[in-house]
Amino acid sequence: MRIEWIASADDERLGDYRDLTDVALRRVLEPEGGLYIAESAKVIARAMAAGHRPRSVLVQEKWLPDMEALLAGADVPVYVVDAAVAERLTGYAVHRGALASMHRPVLPEVAEVVEGARVVVVLEDIVDHTNVGAIFRAAAGLGADAVLVSPRCADPLYRRSVRVSMGTVFQVPWTRLPQWRQARGILHESGFHLAGLALAEDAVPLDVFAAAGHERIALLLGAEGDGLTRAAIEAADTVVTIPMHGDVDSLNVAAASAVALWELRAR
Numbered sequence: 001m002r003i004e005w006i007a008s009a010d011d012e013r014l015g016d017y018r019d020l021t022d023v024a025l026r027r028v029l030e031p032e033g034g035l036y037i038a039e040s041a042k043v044i045a046r047a048m049a050a051g052h053r054p055r056s057v058l059v060q061e062k063w064l065p066d067m068e069a070l071l072a073g074a075d076v077p078v079y080v081v082d083a084a085v086a087e088r089l090t091g092y093a094v095h096r097g098a099l100a101s102m103h104r105p106v107l108p109e110v111a112e113v114v115e116g117a118r119v120v121v122v123l124e125d126i127v128d129h130t131n132v133g134a135i136f137r138a139a140a141g142l143g144a145d146a147v148l149v150s151p152r153c154a155d156p157l158y159r160r161s162v163r164v165s166m167g168t169v170f171q172v173p174w175t176r177l178p179q180w181r182q183a184r185g186i187l188h189e190s191g192f193h194l195a196g197l198a199l200a201e202d203a204v205p206l207d208v209f210a211a212a213g214h215e216r217i218a219l220l221l222g223a224e225g226d227g228l229t230r231a232a233i234e235a236a237d238t239v240v241t242i243p244m245h246g247d248v249d250s251l252n253v254a255a256a257s258a259v260a261l262w263e264l265r266a267r
Contacts, residue, residue: 046167063097117145133164134254196236
């Protein structure tokens with residue numbers, strides 16, 4: 001590692017970290033530029049353990065020893081700044097010690113990700129990064145084998161998704177699906193029964209569906225508010241619902257994913 005002390009937020013070496021609160025800039029810089037931002041030593045460590053390569057690391061001096069231990073032997077610049085420079089640079093107080101600009105890995109093919117999987121989670125058009133991160137955490141904690149995301153779903157490597165997931169976006173295999181016309185065939189060819197979690201008159205209660213004992217299940221989850229699209233529901237082999245009480249018709253999508261994965265866990 002190469003330690004470089006930087007006194008100004010305008011330093012050109014800090015371009016990857018500048019204006020992180022600007023959503024438009026972040027979308028251009030990270031997904032299309034092949035980078036994403038990992039925040040905190042724990043998340044950076046999990047990303048590196050998954051084989052992701054840091055392009056640079058931004059750290060405040062008091063957390064430098066943690067980075068020295070983590071990056072021992074790595075050929076990566078470590079930019080050391082004070083708290084005022086970090087806040088001016090990013091637009092918020094950096095409380096978690098470090099940020100890393102990470103090279104975005106090439107996404108694997110769907111067949112590679114689902115090979116050997118029993119339960120996979122499919123996220124259709126979920127645009128809230130907090131929900132995406134929370135679902136990944138549920139998937140990791142409750143035994144899902146992989147996550148597949150639709151073309152319009154929020155980026156799991158977006159900084160907030162990574163943070164909310166507690167770094168489990170690096171633990172659970174994932175990739176993007178094509179549109180439903182092609183995706184349904186890919187999942188069926190891999191032997192998955194598609195279960196769409198939605199409200200419908202003919203929906204099967206979750207516990208009844210779980211008791212049916214399908215060998216491989218793809219659990220389809222839709223966006224908060226709108227739920228699954230018509231195309232997703234038509235692609236599903238079974239529409240499944242979580243029975244509710246108290247005049248409540250549904251749960252937040254991240255909470256629903258946790259309930260469903262618990263019920264579908266290997267017994």
